[in-house]
Amino acid sequence: xxxxxxxxxxxxxxxILKLYNVQARKHLAxxxxxxxxxxxxxxxxxxxxxxxxxxxEIGPGPGGITRSILRRNADLLSVVEKDARFIPSLQMxxxxxxxxxxxxxxxxxxxxxxxxxxxxxxxxxxxxxxPQFCFIGNLPFNISLPLLFKYLDDIxxxxxVFELGRIPSVLTFQYEVAERLISLPGDRQRCRxxxxxxxxxxxxxxxxxxxxxxxxxxxxxxxxxxxVPKQHFDIQLPFRTVDxxxxxxxxxxQAYCVKGLRSLFPPQRDDLVAQMIKVSGVNPEMPPxxxxxxxxxxxxxxxxxxxxxxxxxREVDTYSDKDWKKYFDEHGEPIVEGKSLTHPVRFNDSARxxxx
Ligand code: SAM
Numbered sequence: 001x002x003x004x005x006x007x008x009x010x011x012x013x014x015x016i017l018k019l020y021n022v023q024a025r026k027h028l029a030x031x032x033x034x035x036x037x038x039x040x041x042x043x044x045x046x047x048x049x050x051x052x053x054x055x056x057e058i059g060p061g062p063g064g065i066t067r068s069i070l071r072r073n074a075d076l077l078s079v080v081e082k083d084a085r086f087i088p089s090l091q092m093x094x095x096x097x098x099x100x101x102x103x104x105x106x107x108x109x110x111x112x113x114x115x116x117x118x119x120x121x122x123x124x125x126x127x128x129x130x131p132q133f134c135f136i137g138n139l140p141f142n143i144s145l146p147l148l149f150k151y152l153d154d155i156x157x158x159x160x161v162f163e164l165g166r167i168p169s170v171l172t173f174q175y176e177v178a179e180r181l182i183s184l185p186g187d188r189q190r191c192r193x194x195x196x197x198x199x200x201x202x203x204x205x206x207x208x209x210x211x212x213x214x215x216x217x218x219x220x221x222x223x224x225x226x227x228v229p230k231q232h233f234d235i236q237l238p239f240r241t242v243d244x245x246x247x248x249x250x251x252x253x254q255a256y257c258v259k260g261l262r263s264l265f266p267p268q269r270d271d272l273v274a275q276m277i278k279v280s281g282v283n284p285e286m287p288p289x290x291x292x293x294x295x296x297x298x299x300x301x302x303x304x305x306x307x308x309x310x311x312x313x314r315e316v317d318t319y320s321d322k323d324w325k326k327y328f329d330e331h332g333e334p335i336v337e338g339k340s341l342t343h344p345v346r347f348n349d350s351a352r353x354x355x356x
Contacts, residue, residue, distance in 0.1 A: 007071060008096055013064045014215075016089045022062070024216050025083065031214035032061055033138060038213055039068040045170045045206045045226050046134040050074035056116035058108045058137030058147070058171075061086055063093050065138055070097050078102045078116035108137075108147060113161035122164035125231065131165035138172045141218075145177070148197070149239075155200050155229045156239035166229040170206070178205060178223025183289075190289040191253070195246045195296050199234040201227040235297045237304055244317065245300045250288045251319055257291060258284035264303065265313060266328075267321040276302045 013034050017023075024030035033039050042065060047053055050072040060066045060079040063086075069077050070093070077100060079090060087105050094101040104111060113135075123131040139147065151169070154160040161167060173181065176189070181197050182205050183190035197203060206224040211217045235242050249260040258273060261284075265272045277284050280298035282291065307314045316327050 007067065010067070010093070010096065013062045013067070016062045022085045022089075030061060030083075030140065031138075031216060031218050033064045033209075033213065034215060035213060036064070036068065038209060039064045040071075041207065042138070042170060042172070042224055043068040043072055043136060045204075045224065046136055046168070047072070053132045053134060054078075054117050054121070056080065056113055056133070056135050058135060059140055060090055061138075063090055065136060066090070066093055066101075069136065070100065074100065076100060076102070076118070078104060080104045080106050080108045080111050080113075080116075082107045109143060109150065114164065117161070117164055117167075119164065123166070125158055125165060127165075128231070130228065131167055133164065133167045135167065135169040135171065137169075138222075141174050144171065144173050145193075149243075152196060152200055153239040156233065156237075156242075162229065166231065168226060168228045170224065170226050172209065172222045172224050175208060175221040175223045178225050181205075181225055181227075185292050186290050188289065192243070192246050192250045195293065196239065196243050197227070199242060199293060199296070200239070201229050203227050234293050235300050237300050241304055241307075241314075242296070242300050244314070245303050246296060248319075249291070249296070249299065253289065254287060256285045257282065257288045260288060261299070263319045266316075266324040272306055275306065279305075 013032070017032070024032065033042075043050075046055065046069075050069065051074075053074050054076040055069050055074045055078070057066055057069060057077060057079045060081050061083070066077065066079055077097070079101065081087065081090060081104070084105060087103065090103050094103045102116075104116075117131070117133045121132060123129050148171075151162070154162045177193070179189045180191050180193045181203050183194040187194075204226045206226055209222040209224065211219060211221050214222075245264065248264045249257055251260040251263055258277065261273050261276050262270070264276075276282075276299055279302040280295060282295045282299060286295075312327075312331070316324055318324065
């Protein structure tokens, strides 16, 4: 083994916190992992040997996962940490790892993650392989969903860091969130997040970390999840369109899905709701959590086609008739094919053709 890749003896992660007198901060959702068996296990889902791989670690904190990544021989590790108190101890790790580790004092939500990876090692989306890159993070609970939504949006456009290819992520989520990410039709946890993540990514539940394994211990357990962007998305539409439709369908979770569909359109446009149902073939009395991905796909394509004719429908995101009225008062009622929006519009079945 290359001697450069062996870490010299270091103070333990717990000692590092004492040494630098760092205490967990609640507003940064800091819950640390000290046990190398757990940090090694998280990292193992990125690969058993990381030689030749480049890793971006989100929120390294005192560096437990960071050490596991370095021990597995990663070629390059970029760590992104927001809390300045960890920078000196992370700098110590960067010094011993020499040119294998780069330290970024930044907020991951603003960080240009493309700089973490070598562009010349990108793998185009239409090639079957994955790039030798990976995100790893024991995420703070308060940013895990905003970050996931940002990445899903970027994946759907194959932009930002995902221009470099189908980069996998191994991330922690609050257990209930992890469950939602992997829920299937009929599961009680199936929700907006299940659809918007699964249409873009293969998702694997790796293992559970009990709250008691963290310092300080959160009241909840944590699920480790691996997401790999799909080569061909189940729905060929941008994240925002899919999320908009799915959010409305799930608006009334226990009710018939037709109720949620109604909230996508202005009042008195039940003909558009009927169009959605006819073209997608969805049973209007089905509760949303029982619908399959193919149902959501057909609903999204039909909605997108309706919006091609009446773009204003995309602009209003509300569950209230009052807001539609306000929008019409402010912008005037759109005229489609010589008729006002309160008149039915005819559509063909091209959305169904796109879906088949
Ligand atoms: N990886 C460490 C571990 O497993 O022990 C720390 C995990 S702790 C749950 C989350 C870490 O993310 C903290 O170090 C916190 O300061 C950092 N963090 C919080 N918000 C962040 C953000 N927006 N960008 C980058 N790091 C952030």
